[in-house]
Amino acid sequence: MTTDSYLLTVTEVIEETEDARSIVFEVPPELTDTFAYVPGQFLTVAVPSERTGLVARCYSLSSTPHSGRHQITVKRTVDGYASNWLHANLRAGDTLRVLPPSGIFSPKDLDDDFLLFAGGSGITPVMSIARSALEKGSGQVVLFYANRDERSVIFAGALQELAARYADRLVVVHWLESVQGLPSAAQLKAFAAHFTTYTAFVCGPAPFMKAVTDSLKELDFPRARRHQEKFVSLGGNPFGEVEEVLAAQAVLDEVDDGDEEGDEPGAAVVTGPVTVEVELDGEQHTFDDWAGDKPLLEFLEDKGLDAPFSCREGQCSACACMVLEGEVTMRNNEVLDAEDLADGIRLACQSMPASEKLRITYSG
Structure with missing residues (x-):
């Protein structure tokens, strides 16, 4: 497609x-x-x-x-x-x-109080959230920003300007490995303990995100107030021909004109007509003819729905939806962890039906 x-x-x-x-x-x-x-x-x-x-x-x-x-x-x-x-x-x-x-690494309400954790280039989406919350929201914003050293701090000047302009709403804490070493789980937990009513967003290297997320879990941050972004290098081509x-x-065909057979897609558990109830953009849709011959994302697109996606390879979370009833199997998954799966989150671009009825929402 x-x-x-x-x-x-x-x-x-x-x-x-x-x-x-x-x-x-x-x-x-x-x-x-x-x-x-x-x-x-x-x-x-x-x-x-x-x-x-x-x-x-x-x-x-x-x-x-x-x-x-x-x-x-x-x-x-x-x-x-x-x-x-x-x-x-x-x-x-x-x-x-x-x-x-x-992407789904986005706040639902800019008026919330935000606890933001960024490591290195993980500041990129966090900066967008912080700026938006400060300029269009009304809550407090706390940013914990970890870097290797002072020269590695992206947006140092912009953060300084924001801290001066929103002195009553923004707190920026810079953590430099060259000065303080790597932040420990105990230190991250002690910091986050002051903001347990805030909505948390975490982005950065995998070990940093795990340490932060584990700390938030120990402090009983509910899943609805814990958000984590993940960087993955896409291996496929989402742009088409x-x-x-x-x-x-x-050029490649001139070098090698041999035929290659691609792998057949994995078989769906259910191949008969499947009923799908979908909530998307505040609207309810019901279809009773998903034959299980294509992933959920493609089926919804064929029905004229503007379902979110990016890579189509199971390597990003742009197409993530939540299965409220029924089951699907995923051909590939490189971003959802065990907790995501336990919560019913699935990648629509990789989801094949495994039950005769499904109820799905994109509202999270």
Whole structure:
């Protein structure tokens, strides 16, 4: 299935730190609604590749929706092909193929009190949430930001300005490994213990997120007030057969014209007609003809529903839904943990029916 993607012009490349750059896109007026987003969401970007035409990567928006700005922030990693390519090659005036905003790492109410944890480049979506809450909400915002050293702090100047402007609502705590060492679980728990009524958002390296999340669980933060973002490098191509991919494939076909048989999709537990009740965007839909021959996401799209998605590979959480009744099996899952699964959260792009009736919601 082909996904609608768009060539956007880069208007600015901002050097945030030695290893982090922000990329600002121009979104033409006719795409304003298509690229509308909420704080904490991400863009999926096609980075040029000589072998495959492109590689897909998800980068969080560090800008705010109300600013009318579409800015992602990319931290270069030693072995990261995409981040290194963007840092070395991208300039103002260039174009990149981009999918519309997606993701579920977003607050439901900007008037909440927020406890935000960010590690390294995990500040990117957290910055969007913090700015939005301060500029459009009314609650308190506490940010715990961990970095290797002072030179690694992305948005240091912007955070200083926000702290001065919202001195009565924003508290920023910088934790530097070069000074304090890595934050321990006990230290994180002691810090969070002062804000147990707040809504928590956590983003950063996996060990950091686990330590924070474990601390929040020990403090009895309910699941509804614990949110965690995960970075995953996409292995598939969510852009479809765009010209970059077709050109690369033509080159490969000249080298190897042999036929290859792909793996058949895993068989669904239930193959007869399945009834599906779906709550999406506040509306209820009922269908009684899911044959189990395609994933839930594709079935809903065939029915004309604008169900959220990004990678279609089970490698991001953009298509996550909650199964309230019935069962599904997932072909692939690289982002949901045991607690997510226990709560009934599933990836619609990978879900096949395992019962004759399903009741699903996207409202979380």
